[in-house]
Amino acid sequence: MPEGHSVHRIARQFDRNFVGRRIRASSPQGRFVDGAAVLDGREVEQVRAVGKQMFLLFDGETWLRVHLGMYGAWDFAGEIVVDPTIASANGRMGQTNQRGTDLAVFDSAGENSLASIGAPRRARGHVRMSEQTTGLDESDDAWPPPVVGQVRLRLLTEVTCADLRGPTACELLTPDEVITVISKLGPDPLVVDAAEGEETFVTRAGGKRTPIGLLLMDQTVISGIGNVYRAELLFRHRLNPHTPGRDVPQEVLRALWRDWSHLLVIGVETGQMMTMDDLDPEAYRRAMASRDDRHWVYHRAGLPCRVCGTHILLEEMAHRKLYWCPSCQA
DNA sequence: CATCGATGTTGAG
DNA sequence: TCAACCTCGATGG
Numbered sequence: 001m002p003e004g005h006s007v008h009r010i011a012r013q014f015d016r017n018f019v020g021r022r023i024r025a026s027s028p029q030g031r032f033v034d035g036a037a038v039l040d041g042r043e044v045e046q047v048r049a050v051g052k053q054m055f056l057l058f059d060g061e062t063w064l065r066v067h068l069g070m071y072g073a074w075d076f077a078g079e080i081v082v083d084p085t086i087a088s089a090n091g092r093m094g095q096t097n098q099r100g101t102d103l104a105v106f107d108s109a110g111e112n113s114l115a116s117i118g119a120p121r122r123a124r125g126h127v128r129m130s131e132q133t134t135g136l137d138e139s140d141d142a143w144p145p146p147v148v149g150q151v152r153l154r155l156l157t158e159v160t161c162a163d164l165r166g167p168t169a170c171e172l173l174t175p176d177e178v179i180t181v182i183s184k185l186g187p188d189p190l191v192v193d194a195a196e197g198e199e200t201f202v203t204r205a206g207g208k209r210t211p212i213g214l215l216l217m218d219q220t221v222i223s224g225i226g227n228v229y230r231a232e233l234l235f236r237h238r239l240n241p242h243t244p245g246r247d248v249p250q251e252v253l254r255a256l257w258r259d260w261s262h263l264l265v266i267g268v269e270t271g272q273m274m275t276m277d278d279l280d281p282e283a284y285r286r287a288m289a290s291r292d293d294r295h296w297v298y299h300r301a302g303l304p305c306r307v308c309g310t311h312i313l314l315e316e317m318a319h320r321k322l323y324w325c326p327s328c329q330a
Numbered sequence: 331c332a333t334c335g336a337t338g339t340t341g342a343g
Numbered sequence: 344t345c346a347a348c349c350t351c352g353a354t355g356g
Contacts, residue, residue, distance in 0.1 A: 003337050052338075070338045071350040095337090095351080150350065166350040168339060219339085226337045265353080273337075298337090320338085 002068050002094045004051055004224020005267025008190055010074050010093045011049035012268075014056060016081045017160045018044040024156040028147040035172050036153055044155075051188050051223025055178055063178045068094045069168025077145045079159035134170060146160075188223035189261035190268070198257045205245045205253055212248050213241030213317050216256070225260060228298045231323045232275035233259060235296040240329050241322055297323040 002010075024037035039058055046057035056064040066072075071092035145161055147154070164170060173181070186204060187197035188201040204221045205212070215221050216230045225233065234241050236259060237252055245253075266274050274282075275295055286293045296306055300323055301314035311328035 006337080067339080068337095069349070070336060071348095072338090073350085152349090168349070218340090228337050230337095322335095 002051075002052065002072075003226035003229055003267070003273065004188065004190075005264055005271075005273065006094055007049045007068070007224070008264075008268045009271060011047045011054050011066035013074075013076055013080070013093065014044070014047040014054075014162070017076070018056075018155065018157060018162070019047055020044065021157045026154045026156075028151040028154055029271065032152050032170055035064075035170070038172060039064065039155075048182075048191075049188075050177050050182050050191050051185050051219055052226070053181070053185070055173075055182075061175050065169060065171050065173050065175040065178065066164060066167055069166070071095070072167040073165055075161075075163040075165070077163075078143070078157075084289050101325070109229055119264065143265060147239045184220055186218070186220050186222040187257075189257070189264050191223075194261065197261075198254055201257045202250060202253045205256075206248070206250060208245035210241055210245055211242045211317070212245055213322060215245050215319070217320070222260065224264060227320050227322075228273050228295065229260070229263060229275070231298045232273075232295055233263070234324060236275065238328055241317065241324055301325065 016020055020043070022041065022043045023039070024041070025036040027033045027036040027139065042058040042060060042062070044056060045059055048055040048057075052067060055067045056066070058064065068074075073092050075092050111225075114248055144154075144156055145163075147163070151163045152167060152170055155162045155164075187200045189197055193201070201222050205215045208215065210218075213230065213234060216225050216233060217227070233256060237256055239248065239252065239256075263273075263275060272294065275298075283293075297312050300312045303312055304310065305325040305328060308325065308327045310325055312323055313326050315322050315324075
């Protein structure tokens, strides 16, 4: 259930631990047997993340496209090289734990893996936050790790395992097909030039009758925003979700683009969808500890607005739950 | 144990 | 506009 920040974090994991290595590929679940057979034995040459999609290039000009959709996740296990620019090393990426972090961040010693940055080591596979007090389990030394549940695709190096489960899309593409897919996507702040991305977004969102609340979720308009960031961005800019794109002042559209760029960087660095800036240290600590305290309006239906006290509204927009403050976002 | 819901997208009608 | 798809943690009895 990732938004764009999770996909970039996953791509970094692949960049660190798979690019430049030969892999074994399999589909324990059986639903990607043919694709896995094609990839088996090849070397991973490159990884790209655009919006909510990730693309892995294997030698022989074969690309793997993965879209996690609503339930997808990658589980990493084995000897993980920590990327010092992100907050954790191994565990599940894509789905979130109880704290709302998109990764389990505890290594085999039960300590935050930040303590082991740059130190390749054996780590527990399939770590869940809820298990953090149980200590080491017997499967710690099993290699490769036992398959648990429905694994669409397993990628294995000598020392690292990545299990893909529940993706909306998992398919092989030619280079041309990858270009076609990416060309249809709106700008991703971590991919395109900042100024170009801003112009593209303003051009595609402005002038449309479509409500801004839908435009922000439209992956051909802007990439990577999901239901949480959508609600929070609208609130941060005091925008009524029903405002047609063409009625949103251009400077506000530009501010939205820049704000998304800002929030995305925070999300990639922390693994959390932190959308409340400028908190005092105590409030920030609380926000990072509990996902209930991390957002302005998301998942706060009926609760008082943090700014004006008005009850937060919940309405359905294109079958997704939309939370907003009818007073602040009048 | 059954049921629900979720940070998403596609395609039929 | 709506159902379908994919998986699993949370929730209720």
